[in-house]
Amino acid sequence: MPKSRVISGLLVSALFMIVLLGCASTSTSSSTGEYLDDSVITTKVKALLVKDTALKAFQISVETYKGVVQLSGFVDSAKTRDKADFVARTVKGVKVVQNNLIVK
Numbered sequence: 001m002p003k004s005r006v007i008s009g010l011l012v013s014a015l016f017m018i019v020l021l022g023c024a025s026t027s028t029s030s031s032t033g034e035y036l037d038d039s040v041i042t043t044k045v046k047a048l049l050v051k052d053t054a055l056k057a058f059q060i061s062v063e064t065y066k067g068v069v070q071l072s073g074f075v076d077s078a079k080t081r082d083k084a085d086f087v088a089r090t091v092k093g094v095k096v097v098q099n100n101l102i103v104k
Contacts, residue, residue: 037093038064044091045069055084060101062088067095074104 042064050056058080060073069088075081081101088097 038066041067041069041091041093045088045094048087048091049084052083052087054080055087058084060084064094067093068098069094069096070098070100072100073102075101076104078103 042062045062045064049060049062058073058075060071060075063070063072069091071084071088075084081099081103084101085097085099088094088099
């Protein structure tokens with residue numbers, strides 16, 4: 001096999017590895033797939049919170065990172081806080097819910 005083909009093959013392989021490593025997640029960043037999954041989870045949680053008549057009156061912020069959903073904002077009772085927690089946990093893909101809702 002000619003030397004130039006071997007070098008070309010190695011360069012293509014190296015480039016492919018760099019691309020794959022660039023798409024991998026680390027402890028401080030998400031891969032593209034994880035980011036999209038988190039966006040879908042956030043959207044589904046928000047939709048369910050708005051759909052629930054007891055919860056839609058409150059401004060509840062939802063953020064998701066690697067399947068961990070964080071709820072924040074203010075609610076009127078512990079019962080409402082617990083209900084928002086329950087609703088978030090029902091969404092497929094949610095690993096943990098960090099409920100930072102404050103009863104006001």
